[in-house]
Amino acid sequence: MKALVLQEPGDPSGLVLKELPIPQITADEVLIAVRSLGINPIDVKTRSGGGLYGALKSEKPLILGWDASGIVAEAGSGVTQFKKGDEVFGMINFPGHGKAYAEYVAAPAAHLTIKPSNISHNEAAAASLAALTAWQAMKTFTTIQKGQKVLIHAAAGGVGHYAVQIAKYFGAWVAGTASAANRDFVLNIGADEHIDYKAAPLHEQVADIDFVLDTIGGETIDHSLELMKKGGIIISIPSGLNEAVTDKAGAKEMKGYSFKVKSNGDDMKAIANLLEKGIIKSHISHIFSFNEIAKAHAQIETGRTIGKVVVQV
Numbered sequence: 001m002k003a004l005v006l007q008e009p010g011d012p013s014g015l016v017l018k019e020l021p022i023p024q025i026t027a028d029e030v031l032i033a034v035r036s037l038g039i040n041p042i043d044v045k046t047r048s049g050g051g052l053y054g055a056l057k058s059e060k061p062l063i064l065g066w067d068a069s070g071i072v073a074e075a076g077s078g079v080t081q082f083k084k085g086d087e088v089f090g091m092i093n094f095p096g097h098g099k100a101y102a103e104y105v106a107a108p109a110a111h112l113t114i115k116p117s118n119i120s121h122n123e124a125a126a127a128s129l130a131a132l133t134a135w136q137a138m139k140t141f142t143t144i145q146k147g148q149k150v151l152i153h154a155a156a157g158g159v160g161h162y163a164v165q166i167a168k169y170f171g172a173w174v175a176g177t178a179s180a181a182n183r184d185f186v187l188n189i190g191a192d193e194h195i196d197y198k199a200a201p202l203h204e205q206v207a208d209i210d211f212v213l214d215t216i217g218g219e220t221i222d223h224s225l226e227l228m229k230k231g232g233i234i235i236s237i238p239s240g241l242n243e244a245v246t247d248k249a250g251a252k253e254m255k256g257y258s259f260k261v262k263s264n265g266d267d268m269k270a271i272a273n274l275l276e277k278g279i280i281k282s283h284i285s286h287i288f289s290f291n292e293i294a295k296a297h298a299q300i301e302t303g304r305t306i307g308k309v310v311v312q313v
């Protein structure tokens with residue numbers, strides 16, 4: 001099979017297309033013939049030597065990628081929920097060695113769910129790590145109540161655009177930050193209000209927020225605490241920029257948590273259900289081929305991606 005192996009951390013030229021044996025599966029895994037894979041900022045960070053590179057560098061061959069949608073080519077002897085021919089998707093082995101940048105990937109059945117037949121493999125692969133992050137970040141620490149006010153940062157991005165749709169599904173009033181150019185996109189995915197983070201301080205644009213999803217970190221945490229209610233909750237997801245969120249929130253009688261997504265097939269099933277019913281939708285701005293992985297990474301590195309980037313295998 002063809003796979004992109006990370007030879008050296010650094011620029012995208014370190015990702016080299018190689019011919020490798022098809023992976024062997026264990027009893028609790030399935031072998032997926034990959035049709036589409038999702039690209040995330042963590043892929044780019046890890047390729048550059050940050051992100052999960054430190055944890056994975058001794059793995060040979062090192063294959064990036066955690067989001068895959070495809071067809072079960074073989075199911076392990078202990079797998080009861082999937083069989084050969086099923087269409088499945090999910091976030092594989094995160095935060096471990098995902099190995100999704102390949103024509104075949106061995107994935108724990110417990111990380112996957114059935115792909116709804118009314119969505120494409122591209123839409124499913126897109127709705128893996130980013131959608132799971134939005135879902136888990138909004139479910140782990142609280143239950144968002146109908147009518148509560150929610151603010152989603154980077155609402156036009158991968159995580160943010162799912163978070164807006166999921167918060168609306170929970171019945172919240174939702175504001176989303178984005179540049180002026182992405183105003184229509186943010187409103188079209190269901191946000192009640194677009195906040196242009198470049199136009200004026202955030203607390204002059206919105207107030208009395210119950211729940212914030214922070215995808216930016218650093219000063220965005222301080223600015224968010226100025227517009228939240230007492231007792232409000234802020235979840236911060238960018239690694240390295242959010243360690244102080246708990247202390248900063250506590251000092252203002254609010255709750256702050258940093259959060260990392262984890263592979264979970266039950267949560268993927270909940271996301272699949274929302275996708276199937278059209279309650280949430282993947283917005284894919286760029287589709288690349290397997291040979292264009294450098295372009296896919298370059299797009300994510302702009303920091304300006306709208307929705308998701310996928311690679312069709």
Ligand SMILES: NC(=O)c1ccc[n+]([C@@H]2O[C@H](COP(=O)([O-])OP(=O)(O)OC[C@H]3O[C@@H](n4cnc5c(N)ncnc54)[C@H](OP(=O)(O)O)[C@@H]3O)[C@@H](O)[C@H]2O)c1
Pocket residue numbers: 040041042129130133153154155156157158159160177178179180181182197215216236237238239259260261300303304305306307
């Ligand atoms: N902890 C975890 O488990 C976890 C999971 C997933 C992602 N993450 C992290 O979360 C971050 C976001 O991930 P992502 O996949 O959503 O990234 P992404 O898709 O690359 O985000 C791109 C979006 O960010 C927006 N943006 C950039 N700067 C902004 C600012 N200051 N305020 C508001 N919006 C801004 C851009 O909109 P404009 O062009 O309109 O500014 C663009 O639409 C990354 O750092 C990622 O590594 C963490």
